[in-house]
Amino acid sequence: MEKEKLLMTPGPTMVPPRVLEVMRRQIIHHRTKEFETIYDELEEDLKFVFQTKNMVLMFSSSGTGAMESAIVNLFSQGDKVLAISIGAFGDRFADIASTYGLNVQKLAVNWSEAVNVSEVKKILDADVNNEIKAILVTHNETSTGVTNDIEALGKLTKDTERLLVVDAISSLGGLDLQMDNWGIDLVVTGSQKALMAPPGLAYAALSDKAWEAVGKSKLPKFYWDYKKYRKGLLKESENPPYTPAISLLIAQAEALKMMKEEGLENVYARHKKLALATQAGVKALGLELFPDEKVSSYIITAVKAPEDIDIAKVIKTMNLKYDIMITGGQKHLKGKIFRIGHCGYTDGLDLIKTFAALEYSLSEAGYKVEMGASVGAVQKALL
Amino acid sequence: MEKEKLLMTPGPTMVPPRVLEVMRRQIIHHRTKEFETIYDELEEDLKFVFQTKNMVLMFSSSGTGAMESAIVNLFSQGDKVLAISIGAFGDRFADIASTYGLNVQKLAVNWSEAVNVSEVKKILDADVNNEIKAILVTHNETSTGVTNDIEALGKLTKDTERLLVVDAISSLGGLDLQMDNWGIDLVVTGSQKALMAPPGLAYAALSDKAWEAVGKSKLPKFYWDYKKYRKGLLKESENPPYTPAISLLIAQAEALKMMKEEGLENVYARHKKLALATQAGVKALGLELFPDEKVSSYIITAVKAPEDIDIAKVIKTMNLKYDIMITGGQKHLKGKIFRIGHCGYTDGLDLIKTFAALEYSLSEAGYKVEMGASVGAVQKALL
Numbered sequence: 001m002e003k004e005k006l007l008m009t010p011g012p013t014m015v016p017p018r019v020l021e022v023m024r025r026q027i028i029h030h031r032t033k034e035f036e037t038i039y040d041e042l043e044e045d046l047k048f049v050f051q052t053k054n055m056v057l058m059f060s061s062s063g064t065g066a067m068e069s070a071i072v073n074l075f076s077q078g079d080k081v082l083a084i085s086i087g088a089f090g091d092r093f094a095d096i097a098s099t100y101g102l103n104v105q106k107l108a109v110n111w112s113e114a115v116n117v118s119e120v121k122k123i124l125d126a127d128v129n130n131e132i133k134a135i136l137v138t139h140n141e142t143s144t145g146v147t148n149d150i151e152a153l154g155k156l157t158k159d160t161e162r163l164l165v166v167d168a169i170s171s172l173g174g175l176d177l178q179m180d181n182w183g184i185d186l187v188v189t190g191s192q193k194a195l196m197a198p199p200g201l202a203y204a205a206l207s208d209k210a211w212e213a214v215g216k217s218k219l220p221k222f223y224w225d226y227k228k229y230r231k232g233l234l235k236e237s238e239n240p241p242y243t244p245a246i247s248l249l250i251a252q253a254e255a256l257k258m259m260k261e262e263g264l265e266n267v268y269a270r271h272k273k274l275a276l277a278t279q280a281g282v283k284a285l286g287l288e289l290f291p292d293e294k295v296s297s298y299i300i301t302a303v304k305a306p307e308d309i310d311i312a313k314v315i316k317t318m319n320l321k322y323d324i325m326i327t328g329g330q331k332h333l334k335g336k337i338f339r340i341g342h343c344g345y346t347d348g349l350d351l352i353k354t355f356a357a358l359e360y361s362l363s364e365a366g367y368k369v370e371m372g373a374s375v376g377a378v379q380k381a382l383l
Numbered sequence: 384m385e386k387e388k389l390l391m392t393p394g395p396t397m398v399p400p401r402v403l404e405v406m407r408r409q410i411i412h413h414r415t416k417e418f419e420t421i422y423d424e425l426e427e428d429l430k431f432v433f434q435t436k437n438m439v440l441m442f443s444s445s446g447t448g449a450m451e452s453a454i455v456n457l458f459s460q461g462d463k464v465l466a467i468s469i470g471a472f473g474d475r476f477a478d479i480a481s482t483y484g485l486n487v488q489k490l491a492v493n494w495s496e497a498v499n500v501s502e503v504k505k506i507l508d509a510d511v512n513n514e515i516k517a518i519l520v521t522h523n524e525t526s527t528g529v530t531n532d533i534e535a536l537g538k539l540t541k542d543t544e545r546l547l548v549v550d551a552i553s554s555l556g557g558l559d560l561q562m563d564n565w566g567i568d569l570v571v572t573g574s575q576k577a578l579m580a581p582p583g584l585a586y587a588a589l590s591d592k593a594w595e596a597v598g599k600s601k602l603p604k605f606y607w608d609y610k611k612y613r614k615g616l617l618k619e620s621e622n623p624p625y626t627p628a629i630s631l632l633i634a635q636a637e638a639l640k641m642m643k644e645e646g647l648e649n650v651y652a653r654h655k656k657l658a659l660a661t662q663a664g665v666k667a668l669g670l671e672l673f674p675d676e677k678v679s680s681y682i683i684t685a686v687k688a689p690e691d692i693d694i695a696k697v698i699k700t701m702n703l704k705y706d707i708m709i710t711g712g713q714k715h716l717k718g719k720i721f722r723i724g725h726c727g728y729t730d731g732l733d734l735i736k737t738f739a740a741l742e743y744s745l746s747e748a749g750y751k752v753e754m755g756a757s758v759g760a761v762q763k764a765l766l
Contacts, residue, residue, distance in 0.1 A: 004409050005412065007412055009412055012410045012626055013410070014410060020406075020409065023406040023407050023630060024403040024404060024406050027398050029390055029708050030395070032388075059444075060443060060583045061442075062627070062628075064605070064625045065443070065444070068606045096605045099603050100605075198410055198628065199629055220482050220483050222451045223447055242445035242447045242448075243445050243573075243575060243582045244583075245443075245445075245583025246583075247406060247583070247630070248583055248628065248630070
């Protein structure tokens with residue numbers, strides 16, 4: 001019997017049935033009071049999860065689109081930025097910046113590590129002429145399961161001219177990210193990870209300092225032009241400049257209501273608890289985390305694949321036989337790690353089920369497993 | 384009693400319940416066989432409605448995003464283009480081109496008219512050094528309810544180096560547009576008009592000539608980079624480069640199935656019949672079409688507002704009292720015209736209902752109406 005797939009992937013993630021239910025509503029027109037009411041509420045709830053007083057702009061696009069929007073709205077050709085990369089998505093941010101002719105100083109960190117904040121401080125201190133206009137950094141690196149310390153980076157840029165630009169696509173709503181308190185200047189994220197909505201929407205919020213940079217930016221833009229979206233949000237009847245993805249927007253509004261009901265602190269605590277339980281399960285299987293435990297992500301756990309085991313086969317068994325999707329490594333990590341997502345609409349029993357299937361699947365691939373050991377460890381950690 | 388709003392607007396349009404039903408499906412992961420099967424079928428069905436053998440690229444974005452994608456993928460700074468504008472959306476295409484530093488020669492036509500093809504021919508003939516690399520043109524101008532003759536424009540560019548770039552956002556799937564037969568080089572459209580899906584997806588298809596131009600284009604792009612999307616479609620397991628708006632994609636696939644079942648010829652004939660019936664209704668009300676009847680659109684009818692009548696009030700009554708949304712004029716046409724959309728998931732009885740409500744609403748605003756006259760005219764025209 002085939003069951004609905006349980007997505008224990010880094011995203012897209014499962015969407016709560018309550019959210020799916022509103023997706024089937026007939027389209028309402030976006031130039032109406034009815035729409036405005038939903039849009040106003042959504043805007044307030046986005047500010048809540050962004051932990052900001054700044055307006056949150058919304059785009060019909062994937063997360064990559066929002067990353068590009070940050071580059072084309074903040075900078076001009078030749079502007080120097082420090083792009084911190086700890087994996088595939090950090091690389092992507094640097095690539096986008098290069099595509100638009102920015103002068104990209106890349107700080108590439110070993111895949112499995114977080115950025116060393118004192119190393120960043122050294123680079124900034126050495127930049128005596130303030131050539132580096134911004135830091136581009138990934139909050140949670142999905143490809144390696146590592147989380148960067150954004151709060152510490154914020155302390156380096158907060159009272160300077162420099163901007164801190166954060167890709168929080170996989171993290172926002174799952175990991176604590178205090179935009180205003182930590183002094184972050186631009187945060188981008190997407191609907192399909194911790195925000196528990198289907199893919200197709202992306203968001204950006206800007207500090208006053210970032211808005212000043214927008215005023216100076218000379219890169220060409222039209223669809224991503226932040227000023228147009230701001231204009232729509234400043235109107236008494238808030239309105240997006242282009243036809244928005246109405247069904248997704250209504251779904252996102254519903255998902256955010258659920259997050260408010262649960263409480264952000266509880267949402268973060270749930271993610272942390274699931275992560276620690278995953279780590280306990282991994283250890284009980286006799287396996288090792290890929291990153292150092294201290295920087296291991298609370299929304300996705302990357303695990304070193306056991307030697308002499310075809311991990312692709314394990315992942316396939318999980319998917320086809322047990323209807324649970326976990327994922328392998330990207331780029332040079334293919335075959336070397338596997339990743340378990342525990343992000344968004346996920347609870348402890350989902351995780352227990354995942355470890356039970358993982359025990360079966362590893363065992364079928366020839367790895368020695370004591371049935372129930374990791375499941376028990378996960379259960380205990382979740383108590 | 385409030386009823387579900389009937390959207391007789393230029394878009395977003397009503398989505399068939401059968402399509403809404405699939406929107407509530409749980410998210411499936413896009414790196415799976417299950418997704419690939421849906422995506423392959425969608426791709427084939429998109430080719431069918433585009434009337435092309437070319438691959439059709441899909442973006443999570445509004446239609447404007449796809450327009451921008453055409454500019455940044457085909458051209459380089461300083462390239463000269465002839466931008467034909469017969470209304471607000473033609474202006475937008477020209478604006479996007481200017482934003483990216485193209486040398487835009489604008490042919491602005493009176494709002495209410497279609498472009499005069501022999502005038503275009505004269506401009507091209509005068510361009511003896513072939514400086515004009517492309518024509519940018521709107522197929523159906525939503526703001527004025529006028530359709531341009533794309534087939535005739537295609538004859539001017541077909542056997543030349545020049546590209547014909549068509550914004551078919553509101554028209555594709557509602558009006559006949561034979562990409563391959565008419566020699567169109569790039570067509571962009573969106574999901575939320577005649578294609579009967581919710582807003583949030585946009586599409587672009589390119590001729591071989593257009594792909595050659597892509598190879599030469601030097602404008603920066605990342606999210607819109609056509610080559611990345613082509614690479615995904617050329618793989619054995621077709622795959623989009625970024626997480627697609629999965630729910631919308633599944634909805635679009637379902638909507639296209641419905642269009643195939645109805646047959647494209649029947650779909651076009653339905654739109655034409657509804658348009659002619661609308662025209663008959665308008666005349667029976669003693670009102671005049673805004674454009675010349677010969678170029679009046681088959682997917683949206685623009686009507687001159689009766690003098691001494693507050694047309695905004697009529698539109699409001701239609702919406703609040705009768706739950707039917709029609710729309711007013713844009714820019715300088717505000718208060719001067721109203722527009723009835725009959726695009727996508729619309730049938731004759733929707734139109735009859737609309738005219739009944741229009742008779743009531745016009746009458747309430749002080750316009751002299753013989754009850755049933757326009758309804759009868761519409762009925763007869765639909766026989």
